[in-house]
Amino acid sequence: MNIWKLPRALCALIGLVGLLATAQAQTVEKDKLTIAFTGDMPGTGYQDGKMIGYDGEILQRIADALKLQVKPALMEWSGTIASVQSKRVDLMAGTMGWTEQRSKIMTLSDPIHYFKNGIMQSSRTNWATLKDLEGKKVGTITGFSFIPELRKIAGLQLNQYDTSDAAVRDLLAGRIDAVIGDPPVVQYAISRNPQWNLRFNAFTDSNPDFPLLTGLGQVVFGMSKDNPELAKAVNAEIARLWQGCELKKIGERYGLVQDVWYVPSAQNFRAGVDRAVGWQLPGCK
Numbered sequence: 001m002n003i004w005k006l007p008r009a010l011c012a013l014i015g016l017v018g019l020l021a022t023a024q025a026q027t028v029e030k031d032k033l034t035i036a037f038t039g040d041m042p043g044t045g046y047q048d049g050k051m052i053g054y055d056g057e058i059l060q061r062i063a064d065a066l067k068l069q070v071k072p073a074l075m076e077w078s079g080t081i082a083s084v085q086s087k088r089v090d091l092m093a094g095t096m097g098w099t100e101q102r103s104k105i106m107t108l109s110d111p112i113h114y115f116k117n118g119i120m121q122s123s124r125t126n127w128a129t130l131k132d133l134e135g136k137k138v139g140t141i142t143g144f145s146f147i148p149e150l151r152k153i154a155g156l157q158l159n160q161y162d163t164s165d166a167a168v169r170d171l172l173a174g175r176i177d178a179v180i181g182d183p184p185v186v187q188y189a190i191s192r193n194p195q196w197n198l199r200f201n202a203f204t205d206s207n208p209d210f211p212l213l214t215g216l217g218q219v220v221f222g223m224s225k226d227n228p229e230l231a232k233a234v235n236a237e238i239a240r241l242w243q244g245c246e247l248k249k250i251g252e253r254y255g256l257v258q259d260v261w262y263v264p265s266a267q268n269f270r271a272g273v274d275r276a277v278g279w280q281l282p283g284c285k
Helices: 008-024 054-065 077-085 100-105 164-172 183-191 228-243 246-252
Strands: 032-037 045-047 050-052 069-074 091-097 113-116 118-122 137-141 157-161 198-202 216-223
Touching: 032 054, 032 077, 045 069, 050 054, 050 069, 054 069, 054 091, 054 216, 054 228, 054 246, 077 091, 077 100, 077 216, 091 183, 113 183, 118 164, 118 183, 137 164, 157 164, 164 183, 183 198, 216 228, 228 246
Parallel strands: 032 069, 032 091, 137 157
Antiparallel strands: 045 050, 091 216, 113 216, 118 198
């Protein structure tokens, strides 16, 4: 049941805004939506001419609603944001978390789900705090927003990788002690590879000095600031998917079944930054 149910008049208005934005939205190639993505599941993939994965299915629905054909642009994470800024693509995805810094260089969509960061590690350990990482060799992905916070942890030796696969290989080989990556990607990989004997523990800290590592994050899409019409159309479709709890139905197909992915239980830090002061976080359960 959707606990944030909107009045019918407002739902109709959302639909009208979406239709108007669709008519005005400009894309890199006519009649196409060019999407930069990493291919890390369960977030994004491309198969049989359609986007797959949690982020991917949402993007496919957005493209269908806008009557645009998806043009995939598979690349490493480090290149996705730059591709939006240079206008080589219309939109980028890859379980990207909202940050104030990113909101200054791109237009960020409304959230498609929430997440809590944590530690990918051997099943022989049970680390769940920032202190547990002190003095450890830790891997993460180049360009992740929380890297400056990881560097603040005492004695932590940080290794950066271009892909999640490379980081996990070093973890399995014992060259690093832990990986801090995209929680959905990490949980999906562990669930499908029990032979790895790995586990994921979300951080139990709630430390204001480490807001990106220990706070509740929002997964968003990134678009050029020069294309506000596209952003309006994307957000209108996201609003419709929240309204019917369709985002949760999609997530359940990829193992995102807990309420933490869909219930905004933390501070609304976007209000007054890249959203109006009274803007409310969407959610359902």
